[in-house]
Amino acid sequence: MRKTFPSFSDFYPYYLSEHSDLRCRRLHFVGTLLVIVAFVLGILVSPWWLIGMPLFGYGFAWVGHFVFEKNRPATFKHPFYSLMGDWVMFADILRGRVKI
Numbered sequence: 001m002r003k004t005f006p007s008f009s010d011f012y013p014y015y016l017s018e019h020s021d022l023r024c025r026r027l028h029f030v031g032t033l034l035v036i037v038a039f040v041l042g043i044l045v046s047p048w049w050l051i052g053m054p055l056f057g058y059g060f061a062w063v064g065h066f067v068f069e070k071n072r073p074a075t076f077k078h079p080f081y082s083l084m085g086d087w088v089m090f091a092d093i094l095r096g097r098v099k100i
Contacts, residue, residue, distance in 0.1 A: 003077075005049030008084055015085035016098070018074050025093070026100045031060025032090040058092065 005011035019025050034056035042049035058075070065073045074082040092098040 005078070011081040012088060013080060014084065015074055016089065018069065018071060019064075019089065021064070021068040022100065023068045023071055024061075025098065027060040027064035028069075028086060029090060029093050029100055031057050031088055034060070043069070049100055059084070060061065 001016065004096040005014065019028065035053045037057055038049045042053070058073075061075075062073055065071055074085065089098055093100050
């Protein structure tokens, strides 16, 4: 049964529960950091780096889900909220609100 969420604030606790494994969260963090690096390199060095952005972001995250969490990424059911969740979780990790 597909869960529905009326708002992102309702979705985010679910998102965090889907990322309970420390290794999965670490892979998400590294992937998101590489997305930022690829974006900067795409602007400053070559637009070819922009192609790497989804590969880094989704590649690292999906390995975390399939290998460590043993679940399907939320991207498949809630793509927009999932993308938002990744950035909020990244910021929460930087702020020390979510542990890695």
